[in-house]
Amino acid sequence: MKESFTLRGVQFKNRVLVASGTFGYGDELKDVVDVNALGGICTKSLSWKPRDGNPPRRIVETPSGMLNSIGLANIGVHRFIEEKLPYLRTLDTTIIANIAASSVQEYCDVLSLLEQQDGIDGYEINVSCPNVKEGGLNFGTNKEMTREITARLRPLTRKPLMIKLTPNVTHISEFARAVEDAGADAVSVINTLIGLAVDIYARKPKLSTVTGGLSGPAIKPVALAKVYEVSKAVKIPIIGIGGIMTGEDAVEFLLAGATAVQVGTASFINPSAGVNVAAGLRSFGEKQGLSDIGQLVGAMESNVGVSILQSWL
């Protein structure tokens, strides 16, 4: 059974990647996980300068989910190139550099610098971090800004350019259309949902930044609905993200319209979660007698009822 897929000429060996921020720079887990069994690795978000991240507390568990406010803590693109990229080059999997920035120019600078290096197969642009003031969500909730970032980055690379969209907008499909128009090769759907957890005794928010980004199985149905909505609006591939823990979860995302998926929070619980999801997806496809796991993409029968989504698509 065929498991691979191709994005702008770059082949991914299977349809399960690990999500940005949940797998570090790929080297931390090399002793514990068979990294080469993954379809790809999205790096921790990279900015031009290192970022310290937000003060504690940064993480709170919530029912079937977690709320985080890391604040894009990262070592910066220069140290990434020096210290992390040499190891990533040795891997037999696709490497997607995730880029976060606080200005359009910074996105361009980071991508241009990475373009000069060997070992990066594509880019995922984070315009949707809910936990930083400048950049992040202020870009991702502004459709024209999202379009402009995509349009500015497009001429800088021939490699796959994926834009990671936020669900914290009224109609995510409009943002997907904007980045498709601007030349994006794919959209990653979804980043975390804004959430709040309250310490009832202290009468304070549990996170230092008051709100954070919700992830984990709690958001899976939301993510699936967003993938479905986007799939009805654009032709470019969708990378589905949100609470995927098992191969069956990945199947749901493919059926709803995702070409591939990313496993995120699950890797915190089980470092091999991505590898296990890939194996589960394979096993499902084989049991169904498929010749290509891609036969599942968008194969959900949806004319069984009228979705509310139809009204704004």
Added chain:
Amino acid sequence: MAERDRHIAQLLTPVLDRREVADGIFVIGLESEHLARYAEPGQFVNVRCGDACLPLLRRPFSISRIEGNTVELMFNIVGQGTRMLAARKKGDVVDVLGPLGVPFGLKGEFETALLVGGGLGAAPMPLLADHLRREGKNVQTFLGARSASQITESHMVNAEVATDDGTKGYQGTVVDLLKRFVTAMKPMRPKIFGCGPTRMLKALSEYADVAGIECELSLEGDMACGIGICQGCPVERADGKKKYSLVCVEGPTFNSHDIILR
């Protein structure tokens, strides 16, 4: 971390024993040859307390004691995860990630180790005492708790006790108890090893400064992964080289001068 060999593994460990050692304080014994071989004092394991989505994340526990291939964790019930762990029975299998983190520093100039545990901060002390004695160090343990019913002295070495309500030992904080002993300890070249609530560690660290005694602390952090990926457990650094260290991989043990507790 690069200079140390890491032996992190995801392990399915059978429960050998589970007992309540003090009021609401449990010890669970897990069978693991891997941990027994590689775990060092001050290191921790990240434990899957349930097997579904509630609780979702692992819970970190310091390794309390190792005997043969039995690895013991000590914990109290603070929420759903620890309640589920306390309900595990002999023969159940627990998914454990470890050993994790940087161990306590056992070598060095000191002759006498002053082990100071507040509440569940007592947990790492038995394994620590065991290794310190193998290094030829003297060990004196100080334990603090709210009340006598919450103190467990089993496997603690030369334990002195403080309780808030005076139902056992010295009435007051464990740091105040330590102060009463330090003058006598001073010629024996002491080093303090502390574990407990942040407020206690702050008091301990301030006292160690005044007394001019080297002090190493084991911290707690709100972490998801335990292996440096999620960036969830920052502690402020004192040196300004960068703003934060991660408790899970750069700790949980720190020299008290290297961090700022708030």
